[in-house]
Amino acid sequence: MRAKKSFKIRPLLWRWHRRLGLVVALLLLLLAVTGIQLNHLEALRWDQKPVHSRWLLEWYGVERPALTSFQAGPLWLSDITDGRLYVNAKPLSSCAGGLVGVADAAPLVLVACQHELVLLTREGQLLERIAGGHQLPQPIERLGQCAEAALCLRANNQWYLIDLQNLRWTPTELSPTQYRSPSRPPAKIRRQLLQKHSGGITWERVLQDLHSGRLFGLGPWLMDLVGVLLIGLSVSGVWLWASGVQRRRNRR
Amino acid sequence: MARWFYALAALALCVLSTQATAQRGVFATAEQFYANAFDAEPEAKMLWLGGEQLDQAQQILGHRFAGIRVRYQAVGDRSAWILDEIGKTHPITFGVIVDNNTIAAVQVLEFRESRGGEVRYDSFTEQFIGGELKKNQSEPALDKHIDGITGATMSVRAMKKVATLALYFHTQAATVKTAGVAVKSFTP
Numbered sequence: 001m002r003a004k005k006s007f008k009i010r011p012l013l014w015r016w017h018r019r020l021g022l023v024v025a026l027l028l029l030l031l032a033v034t035g036i037q038l039n040h041l042e043a044l045r046w047d048q049k050p051v052h053s054r055w056l057l058e059w060y061g062v063e064r065p066a067l068t069s070f071q072a073g074p075l076w077l078s079d080i081t082d083g084r085l086y087v088n089a090k091p092l093s094s095c096a097g098g099l100v101g102v103a104d105a106a107p108l109v110l111v112a113c114q115h116e117l118v119l120l121t122r123e124g125q126l127l128e129r130i131a132g133g134h135q136l137p138q139p140i141e142r143l144g145q146c147a148e149a150a151l152c153l154r155a156n157n158q159w160y161l162i163d164l165q166n167l168r169w170t171p172t173e174l175s176p177t178q179y180r181s182p183s184r185p186p187a188k189i190r191r192q193l194l195q196k197h198s199g200g201i202t203w204e205r206v207l208q209d210l211h212s213g214r215l216f217g218l219g220p221w222l223m224d225l226v227g228v229l230l231i232g233l234s235v236s237g238v239w240l241w242a243s244g245v246q247r248r249r250n251r252r
Numbered sequence: 253m254a255r256w257f258y259a260l261a262a263l264a265l266c267v268l269s270t271q272a273t274a275q276r277g278v279f280a281t282a283e284q285f286y287a288n289a290f291d292a293e294p295e296a297k298m299l300w301l302g303g304e305q306l307d308q309a310q311q312i313l314g315h316r317f318a319g320i321r322v323r324y325q326a327v328g329d330r331s332a333w334i335l336d337e338i339g340k341t342h343p344i345t346f347g348v349i350v351d352n353n354t355i356a357a358v359q360v361l362e363f364r365e366s367r368g369g370e371v372r373y374d375s376f377t378e379q380f381i382g383g384e385l386k387k388n389q390s391e392p393a394l395d396k397h398i399d400g401i402t403g404a405t406m407s408v409r410a411m412k413k414v415a416t417l418a419l420y421f422h423t424q425a426a427t428v429k430t431a432g433v434a435v436k437s438f439t440p
Contacts, residue, residue: 093318119319128319131336131343134282166296167282167323 010243017236024229027213031226034211038204046207050082050198056206059215062199069185070102072109075124076185077102080197085111087124089192096131101143102180103151105164112143112153119164134167144176152176275369278362282334285347285361286325289332294325299425311391312417313337322421330356331425333418337410339365344410348418353426355383358415368407376401380411385419392420 041047051057069078078086079099085092097114104110108127111118115138116131130136137155144159146152151162152172159176160169184190209215213222286294299322301309309317324333330351336343342364349356358380360372370376383396394416400408 126319128321128323129336131345134334 010240013236013240017233017240020229020233020236024226024233027222027226028230030210031223034207037207038211041204041207047202047204049203051201051203051206052195052198057197057199057201060199060201060205062197062201064194065197065199067185067190067193068099068182069189070099070111070180071183071185072102072104072180073122075109075120075122076189077109077111077120078185078189078193079113080193082197082200085113085118086193086196087120089189089196091196092120092124093118093126093129097139100140101153103143103145105151110143110151110162110164112140114139114141117153130167135169136167137169142176142179144179146172146174146176150174275365275367276363277369279372280347280359280361282347282361285334285359286332289325289347289349289357290327290330292327294327294332296323296325297425298323299421301424305420305424308392308420309417312420313413317417324421324425326425329353329426331418331422333421334361335414335417337414339368339410340406341365344371344407346411346414348415350418350422353384353419353423355380355415355419357381358411360411363407365407368401368404370401370404371407371411376408377411380415383415383419385416385423392416394419 037044037046051060065080065082067078067080069076071077076086076088077099078089079095080086081098083094083096083098085095085099094116095111095113095118096116099111099113101112102109103112105119107122109120109122111120115136116129117136117140118129119127121127137153137158137160140153140155141157142154144152144154146159146161151164152159152174153162153169154160159172159174161172161174162169185193206215211223212220213226214220216222280288301317301320301322306317306320322333322335324331326332330349333348333350334345335348336345338344344360344364345362347357347359347361349358358377360369360377363369363372379396379398380394383394386393386395394412398408398412
């Protein structure tokens with residue numbers, strides 16, 4: 001009697017075991033592939049690869065970036081809010097805090113970001129970054145030219161004369177006689193810059209969201225469901241194996 | 253029971269956030285670092301990096317060195333370098349003193365990360381003293397083994413890179429004719 005009862009359940013369980021397996025197979029494949037990628041995140045450098053796909057960025061709610069550009073001779077120095085300084089749409093250096101000003105430091109070009117200064121040659125080659133360790137007044141708000149061809153920067157509503165030779169910043173009561181304002185770069189450079197924007201979204205984030213199922217817009221519930229289905233598969237699988245063993249014993 | 257659990261969780265959060273804040277800080281300015289590095293008044297110098305030096309710097313750091321010149325101060329065969337390197341996400345400012353091609357001291361001047369700040373303690377930085385570049389190697393490398401710190405892997409890695417880079421720059425400064433300071437002062 002006992003064997004007949006389990007015989008009725010077995011085909012039903014087999015059918016559902018196969019159906020569940022099919023349903024979760026693709027999602028399990030996704031879990032496995034993304035899981036392996038996440039296990040080797042640093043080696044594969046997914047955390048350093050920004051997403052540039054516009055539709056993916058829009059899915060994440062990343063809007064088109066604010067563009068800040070200054071012209072210095074033939075150079076267009078730009079910032080697209082990703083912490084980098086672009087020279088003619090090519091990334092050149094970090095620009096911690098965003099671009100705030102550009103000044104002529106003949107024979108060089110001085111670029112001010114909120115938390116660092118960047119020195120370039122007139123051809124756009126990176127000469128030097130002046131960041132930590134030299135007590136640079138921060139956050140830099142503006143860069144200008146004070147009286148008698150002295151460059152100055154403003155931080156915390158105080159103007160400082162810049163001594164690039166000794167990296168000294170001397171508080172001054174002088175105000176700038178001139179400073180550059182941001183301007184609109186040519187259309188080609190604007191287009192190239194906007195294509196580079198990633199809003200801080202890296203492929204690490206996308207992989208994590210794929211792995212958790214959040215990328216499909218269902219929060220964590222999708223993978224929770226996969227988990228429940230896997231539990232069902234495991235239980236049904238073990239039951240089918242055990243009942244198969246029992247059947248073979250009964251036949252002998 | 254729930255009340256004491258929440259209280260414990262809140263306390264843990266306070267402790268952890270305090271720890272994170274305690275990691276960050278400015279521990280020495282450039283002036284203090286240079287003042288402690290030398291007995292006599294040092295000379296401010298600039299090392300200009302050519303293609304080969306930039307390639308070697310890239311080998312050491314694992315990424316392109318930002319810039320083509322490096323400031324340092326020197327007295328005789330003793331030099332002091334201030335260099336930044338990213339730990340996990342933020343730059344760490346290091347000061348390295350090299351004396352006669354040997355590391356005399358490594359110091360954290362400013363730490364900006366929320367963890368890994370243990371690298372600034374003498375018990376860790378003392379390991380670097382006496383370190384030199386390995387001989388007869390095509391790529392510059394430190395000749396000393398440095399024990400890591402659990403939870404500070406990236407900071408340790410950054411410090412090792414900077415120590416090696418400073419040693420390399422010191423040897424280059426000694427062999428390459430260094431330019432004087434090329435940028436004019438802009439103070440009136």
